[in-house]
Each structure stands twice: as C-alpha cells, then as structure tokens.
Amino acid sequence: MSALRNRTIEPVPAFAEALERLRGEAAGSSGRALEQRNAAFERFQALGVPTSRVENWKYTNAASFANRPFALAPRGTVDSSLIIPHFAGGHKARRLILVNGRTIPQFSHLGGLPAGMTVRPLAQVLAETPELVDRTSVNDEPEHSFEALNRALVEDGAWISLEDGVALDEPLQVISILTEAESAFMTHPRHVIRLGKDAKLRLILTTVALGQADSLMNQVETVEIADGADLTIDRTLEQGQGRSAITRSRFVLGSRSRLQQTTASIGGSLIRHEMEARLRGTHSEAILNGLMMPRGTEHVDTLIRMHHEMPDCQSDQFYKTVADDRGRAVFAGKIFVHKDAQRTNSYQKNDSLLLSDDAEIDAKPELEIYADDVKCSHGATCGDLDPASLFYLRSRGLDEALARSMLTFAFTGEVLERIADESVEHIVRRMILSRLPGGERLAELG
Amino acid sequence: MLEINNLHATIEGADKQILQGLSLTVRPGEVHAIMGPNGSGKSTLAYVLSGRDGYEVTEGSATLDGEDLLELEPEERAAAGLFLAMQYPVEIPGVSNMYFLRQAMNSIRKARGEDEISAGAFMKLVKERAGLLGVGQELLKRDVNRGFSGGEKKRNEILQLAMLEPKIAILDETDSGLDIDALRTVADGVNRMRSPERGFLIITHYQRLLDYIVPDHVHVLAKGRIQKSGDRSLALDLEEQGYGGVLGAEFAEVVA
Known part of the structure; x- marks a missing residue:
C-alpha cells in the first residue's frame, strides 16, 4: 500500500461533493446511469490522483494543479460579443457553443445539416439514452484517473454523429468558453464523435478562457472513425493564468480511414493533452501535429500513444515547441507496433526552441515494436535560434528583438501550414504573434 | 568611402589570426574584386565588415564615410x-x-529617421526592381528563400540589394553554385546597380564572374592580407597561372 500511496494521492473531498450535487440533477444521474457514475467515481478514488512517480506523469505535477477544492462550474452564459471573435471556418460553418462545459443552444448554429448527421448536446443523450455514450469498442475499463473522474462528473458536451457515407461540406466548430469567476471551478465535458463508413468531417475545436479565473477543465473525447472515413481536426487552446486543462482524446480508426489533427496549445497554467490512437483496420493513416508555446510559468504537456494494431498503416507525429521565460513543455510520444502490424510506417518528430535559460523542455520519444517489417523513426531536437539566421535578418536592418521574433514565428510555420482551415490558421498566427516580444510590429503576418 | 586599415581579426576562441593587416580603400563608383585561395580570409573579411558574431578584431579599423563600422x-x-x-x-x-x-526597408528608414515607405510606393518599387532583375511575381509571394533554387536565392540577394540601395555592397561568393545562365542574370542585376555613388566589393574564388562584372581593381588576398593589387588583367593572370604562379610557390593552393 505504501508504494501505491507514493504513486498517487487521495482526491480532495470536493470531487465527492460535486458528485453529490449532481445526483438527480444532472442529465443521466439516476437509475443505471447513476450506478455507472458511482462506479466510475469509485474507480477514480481507487486510482487516486497521480503524482510524478507515475511514469506518464513524471514531468507534470497533476496533483498540485488538479487536486484542489474546485466547485462545479457556475451556470449562465456570456455576452455573444465575446464569443463571435472566436468564430472560425467561414460564414457557412455550423457551430456548437459550450460555456463552462455546458451547451448553449441559443448561440449555436446547427441548421441545414445533411440527413444522417446529428449534432446534439451530450446532456440530451445522457438523459435519454445514456447507454449510447459508452461503447465497449472504444471504452475499455478506464485505468486513467481523470477519465474515470470525467465519467463520474460529466454534465454535457458535444455529440457528433455521421452515418455511413455522410459528409458535411463546411466545417463544424465546437467553441468551449470558460468564463471569469471569483471562485475556483471545474468542468468535465465529454465529446462523442462518430463517423460512419466513408463519412467525412472537418472539425474545429476551439477552447478559450475569458478573463481571470482559477479553473480546471477535464475533458474526454472518444472518436470513432469507421472504414473509409476521414476526419480533420483543427484544435486551439487559448487559456490564461490559473487555468488548467486536462484533455484525453481516444481515437479508433477503421480500414482506409484517415485522421489529421493539428493542435495549437497557447497559454494556460497547465495544459495536458493525452492522445491515444488505435489503428484497427488496414491502410489507415493518423497524423497528429501540434504546437506548444509555454511562457511565464506555464506548463504544456503532450502525451501520445500511437497503436498500430493492423498491417499497412501510416502515422505521423509532428510537434514543435517554443518555451520562453520559465515555461516548460513536455512531449512524450510512443509508437506501439503490434505483432500483426506488418509494413507499418510510423514517424515522430519533436523540434524545440528554448528562448530562455530558465525554460525547460522534456522530450521522451519511445518505440515498442513487435512486428519485423516496419519503418519507424523518431527525432527530437532542442536549441536556440540559429545564429546564422539571426545574423542574416540583422544584416538586412532588422533589430535583434524583431529578428528573434520573426525567426521564432518562422519556426512555428511548419505547424501553421498543417492547419486545415485557413481561418483557424489566421487565428493561430495572431495568437503566436501576440505572444512574441514586439509581435505587434509583425502584425501583418497574422 | 569604405576605408579598411591594417585590419587584424581572429575567430573567437581560436588563436589563429585570419586577417593579418588588411588595408583597402573603395571609393564611390568603384568595383573592387577580392580573389584568393580557400582559407585566405575572404569570407572572414565579409563577416567582420558586416558584424557577424564569432569574430574578434584585434587591430586596425574599418570605416564607412568616416563612421567606425x-x-x-x-x-x-x-x-x-x-x-x-x-x-x-x-x-x-x-x-x-x-x-x-518591406520590413527591411522600413527598419533601415526608421533607423535613419526617415518615414516608412507607403504600401503603394513599395509595391511599385518592388515590381519595378524585380522586373529589372528577372525576379517573378511568384518568387516575391513565396516565403523568403524557401525552396528557392541556388540561382533564385542569389537573384533574391541582388533584389534585396536593389531595394535597400546601399552605399557599399559586398558580394560574398555570389557566383558559387550558379550555372552560366544564372551567373549572367545575377551579374546583369549587379551591373544595373552600379552607380557613381555606390561601391562594390566582390569576393570570388574564380575570375568567371568578373567576365560579367568588370572590376576597376582586383586584389589578391592570401594569408590574411592583400598580397597584390592590379587592374582586371590580374584576374586573368590568376586564371592562367594560379595563385602560386602569380604570388610565388608558397601561395600555391593546397589541393587535397
């Protein structure tokens, strides 16, 4: 027991109090659904909150950020003028808006979806057919504290489902707003995303914290991409001081399917994103790109588990990190090639830029290969700006600060150009520039 | 205009003197070529004059119109x-x-206390200059030097020169890696930029570039100082006789 106690610590009572408050109130909190919540909560209690002694949490102190007396998120909404600036995907995009983890139907725009496509608040599904939310094909017994906690405390989220052969031509944007608040709050949204055979969707996931608050967003996403389906995700996380976000995304891909996700994590006291992708059919492809930019005392952590379970699949992990001040970034990417997954092509690359002596980057690439005919590679680089490039810019008259900012911006370029949606790319460009010293002088690059 | 006097320089952290008392004067309107074998200090001279980190000047001076560079x-x-x-x-x-x-132009203008160039005036100027140098619109829109061929990169350097209109332009091995057509295009660009107010210092390993950009003066740099100066014919002598033949056997280029 002592070893277990060292590895995890006991959750604060606030979580049990939250479950008590939800009982009978939240969607899917009675009958069998309540039993499942209780079971998940017991699982969470038994697993405890991981400390840095748990290998997957070695560089990220979850306990200090997440194990604090948060209350359930305040209800209510925000003025639409604060949401509109975060619209992306063009004027034809459909939108689902969540405030503090709860859907706000009056701000959402979901008209004219093709037949066979459903976008609903998860709360409705939890209330009417909670058995649809968890499917054993995706959801094995969660051995993950925060996922168990999410299952116990989930109130709402996005339910997105496309039947076989259905394609939405325009992007669907899910905007998650976190409000300002006087007291610390938490939210546990859950997104369920299912693409039937040959379905096609471009998804934009936008998370924005408005103003000041101490908050924890513990989000779980289960994503099923059936044979021949194609899912593109552009994801941005823009949070501030005192904000913590733990997101766990689980992807399952069928044969000849494709997933391409590009993530920009910019701002937040703690941003942790775990991704698990399981390539369960042949000839499928999973691409996970990302940009992390911690500064101040921010901490950004990406953990990827890429499982090649079947032959002839491809995967690519491409992450870039810019760490300034005392910012810290963690990238732990692991490729598993299961024994049947012959002719796997799997790549991983993590390039990091350290702009200050006090910044820290921990890169942990791993390979675990049980098949013999595979191509796998991983590479990690870490350094300062290239002196030859800096000199080139200065020799053209740019002062050192501007030259450094321009090169830092250029370093992020390879991630920017992997963003599928042009309007999201512009938003991310502006987010990056707003964080560079003298970035306003480069505003036209936005 | 550009006055280099008894310049001595080392690579930081290394004992070896690269420049060992180099003196040279470039007057407005003049084109000087500096030739020399590998390791003679040609690129070091270019970097020391333009202020790249990693070099230390131990003696001597370099001024531009009297200003200490x-x-x-x-x-x-x-x-x-x-x-x-x-x-x-x-x-x-x-x-x-x-x-x-535009950033480069405006940075320089700002440093000189001048107004920034308007977007319209800039567009007009860049189109005109790019047209003269055979730089296509497409190249202007692309990311700086990204995926450019060797010739495109060098042409782009000359376009920057044409836009920034310096008093003194140093060309460091601008001919390296260029085929004969690209070399001609780049040389044409440089020739267009020659003017009575502007000086050029052309650093090259081979005299081929000097067939197209005809210099007023040719200097042979070896062992960190100018060993011999002359007119254009010196470059031709070098081509014929090699560094050893012109300067004496101890200057013959070591062939690995």
Whole structure:
C-alpha cells in the first residue's frame, strides 16, 4: 500500500461533493446511469490522483494543479460579443457553443445539416439514452484517473454523429468558453464523435478562457472513425493564468480511414493533452501535429500513444515547441507496433526552441515494436535560434528583438501550414504573434 | 568611402589570426574584386565588415564615410549603408519575401529617421526592381528563400540589394553554385546597380564572374592580407597561372 500511496494521492473531498450535487440533477444521474457514475467515481478514488512517480506523469505535477477544492462550474452564459471573435471556418460553418462545459443552444448554429448527421448536446443523450455514450469498442475499463473522474462528473458536451457515407461540406466548430469567476471551478465535458463508413468531417475545436479565473477543465473525447472515413481536426487552446486543462482524446480508426489533427496549445497554467490512437483496420493513416508555446510559468504537456494494431498503416507525429521565460513543455510520444502490424510506417518528430535559460523542455520519444517489417523513426531536437539566421535578418536592418521574433514565428510555420482551415490558421498566427516580444510590429503576418 | 586599415581579426576562441593587416580603400563608383585561395580570409573579411558574431578584431579599423563600422551592430551597419549578399542565404518559412523586403526597408528608414515607405510606393518599387532583375511575381509571394533554387536565392540577394540601395555592397561568393545562365542574370542585376555613388566589393574564388562584372581593381588576398593589387588583367593572370604562379610557390593552393 505504501508504494501505491507514493504513486498517487487521495482526491480532495470536493470531487465527492460535486458528485453529490449532481445526483438527480444532472442529465443521466439516476437509475443505471447513476450506478455507472458511482462506479466510475469509485474507480477514480481507487486510482487516486497521480503524482510524478507515475511514469506518464513524471514531468507534470497533476496533483498540485488538479487536486484542489474546485466547485462545479457556475451556470449562465456570456455576452455573444465575446464569443463571435472566436468564430472560425467561414460564414457557412455550423457551430456548437459550450460555456463552462455546458451547451448553449441559443448561440449555436446547427441548421441545414445533411440527413444522417446529428449534432446534439451530450446532456440530451445522457438523459435519454445514456447507454449510447459508452461503447465497449472504444471504452475499455478506464485505468486513467481523470477519465474515470470525467465519467463520474460529466454534465454535457458535444455529440457528433455521421452515418455511413455522410459528409458535411463546411466545417463544424465546437467553441468551449470558460468564463471569469471569483471562485475556483471545474468542468468535465465529454465529446462523442462518430463517423460512419466513408463519412467525412472537418472539425474545429476551439477552447478559450475569458478573463481571470482559477479553473480546471477535464475533458474526454472518444472518436470513432469507421472504414473509409476521414476526419480533420483543427484544435486551439487559448487559456490564461490559473487555468488548467486536462484533455484525453481516444481515437479508433477503421480500414482506409484517415485522421489529421493539428493542435495549437497557447497559454494556460497547465495544459495536458493525452492522445491515444488505435489503428484497427488496414491502410489507415493518423497524423497528429501540434504546437506548444509555454511562457511565464506555464506548463504544456503532450502525451501520445500511437497503436498500430493492423498491417499497412501510416502515422505521423509532428510537434514543435517554443518555451520562453520559465515555461516548460513536455512531449512524450510512443509508437506501439503490434505483432500483426506488418509494413507499418510510423514517424515522430519533436523540434524545440528554448528562448530562455530558465525554460525547460522534456522530450521522451519511445518505440515498442513487435512486428519485423516496419519503418519507424523518431527525432527530437532542442536549441536556440540559429545564429546564422539571426545574423542574416540583422544584416538586412532588422533589430535583434524583431529578428528573434520573426525567426521564432518562422519556426512555428511548419505547424501553421498543417492547419486545415485557413481561418483557424489566421487565428493561430495572431495568437503566436501576440505572444512574441514586439509581435505587434509583425502584425501583418497574422 | 569604405576605408579598411591594417585590419587584424581572429575567430573567437581560436588563436589563429585570419586577417593579418588588411588595408583597402573603395571609393564611390568603384568595383573592387577580392580573389584568393580557400582559407585566405575572404569570407572572414565579409563577416567582420558586416558584424557577424564569432569574430574578434584585434587591430586596425574599418570605416564607412568616416563612421567606425566595427562599433556598430549588424543592423546599424545596414542603416549606415552596408549590404552583404551572402553565400548561403537563409530560409524563413512563414514570412513572405515581399513582406520581408518591406520590413527591411522600413527598419533601415526608421533607423535613419526617415518615414516608412507607403504600401503603394513599395509595391511599385518592388515590381519595378524585380522586373529589372528577372525576379517573378511568384518568387516575391513565396516565403523568403524557401525552396528557392541556388540561382533564385542569389537573384533574391541582388533584389534585396536593389531595394535597400546601399552605399557599399559586398558580394560574398555570389557566383558559387550558379550555372552560366544564372551567373549572367545575377551579374546583369549587379551591373544595373552600379552607380557613381555606390561601391562594390566582390569576393570570388574564380575570375568567371568578373567576365560579367568588370572590376576597376582586383586584389589578391592570401594569408590574411592583400598580397597584390592590379587592374582586371590580374584576374586573368590568376586564371592562367594560379595563385602560386602569380604570388610565388608558397601561395600555391593546397589541393587535397
């Protein structure tokens, strides 16, 4: 027991109090659904909150950020003028808006979806057919504290489902707003995303914290991409001081399917994103790109588990990190090639830029290969700006600060150009520039 | 205009003197060529004059119109009117060539206390200059030097030169890696930029470039100082007789 106690610590009572408050109130909190919540909560209690002694949490102190007396998120909404600036995907995009983890139907725009496509608040599904939310094909017994906690405390989220052969031509944007608040709050949204055979969707996931608050967003996403389906995700996380976000995304891909996700994590006291992708059919492809930019005392952590379970699949992990001040970034990417997954092509690359002596980057690439005919590679680089490039810019008259900012911006370029949606790319460009010293002088690059 | 006097320089952290008392004067309107074997200090001279980190001047001076260059940061040297066309131009993904040119122009103007160029005036100027140098619109829109061929990179350097209109332009091995057509295009560009107010210092390993950019003076740099100066015919002698033949056996280039 002592070893277990060292590895995890006991959750604060606030979580049990939250479950008590939800009982009978939240969607899917009675009958069998309540039993499942209780079971998940017991699982969470038994697993405890991981400390840095748990290998997957070695560089990220979850306990200090997440194990604090948060209350359930305040209800209510925000003025639409604060949401509109975060619209992306063009004027034809459909939108689902969540405030503090709860859907706000009056701000959402979901008209004219093709037949066979459903976008609903998860709360409705939890209330009417909670058995649809968890499917054993995706959801094995969660051995993950925060996922168990999410299952116990989930109130709402996005339910997105496309039947076989259905394609939405325009992007669907899910905007998650976190409000300002006087007291610390938490939210546990859950997104369920299912693409039937040959379905096609471009998804934009936008998370924005408005103003000041101490908050924890513990989000779980289960994503099923059936044979021949194609899912593109552009994801941005823009949070501030005192904000913590733990997101766990689980992807399952069928044969000849494709997933391409590009993530920009910019701002937040703690941003942790775990991704698990399981390539369960042949000839499928999973691409996970990302940009992390911690500064101040921010901490950004990406953990990827890429499982090649079947032959002839491809995967690519491409992450870039810019760490300034005392910012810290963690990238732990692991490729598993299961024994049947012959002719796997799997790549991983993590390039990091350290702009200050006090910044820290921990890169942990791993390979675990049980098949013999595979191509796998991983590479990690870490350094300062290239002196030859800096000199080139200065020799053209740019002062050192501007030259450094321009090169830092250029370093992020390879991630920017992997963003599928042009309007999201512009938003991310502006987010990056707003964080560079003298970035306003480069505003036209936005 | 450009006065280099008894310049001594080392690579930081290394004992070896690269420049050992180099003196040279370039007057407005003149084109000087500096030739020399590998390791003679040609590129070091270019970098020391333009202020790249990693070199230490131990003795001597370099001034541009009386202003001490060696005291200035690289960007201040650019504002003072010095330009270096580099042997290996750097790629800047995510920053368009056009945007970079305007930033460079406006940075220099600002440092000189001048107004920024308007977007309209800039567009007009860049189109005109790019047209003269055979730089297509497409190249202007692309990211700086990214995916450019060797010839495109060098042409882009000359376009920057044409836009920034320096008093003194240093060309460091601008001919390296160019085929004969690209060499001719680049040389035409340089020739268009020759003017009675502007000086050129052309650093090259081979005399081929000097068939197209005809210099007023040719200097042979070896062992860190100018060993011999002459007119254009000196370059031809070098081509025929080699460094050893012109300077004496101890200067013969070591062939690995």
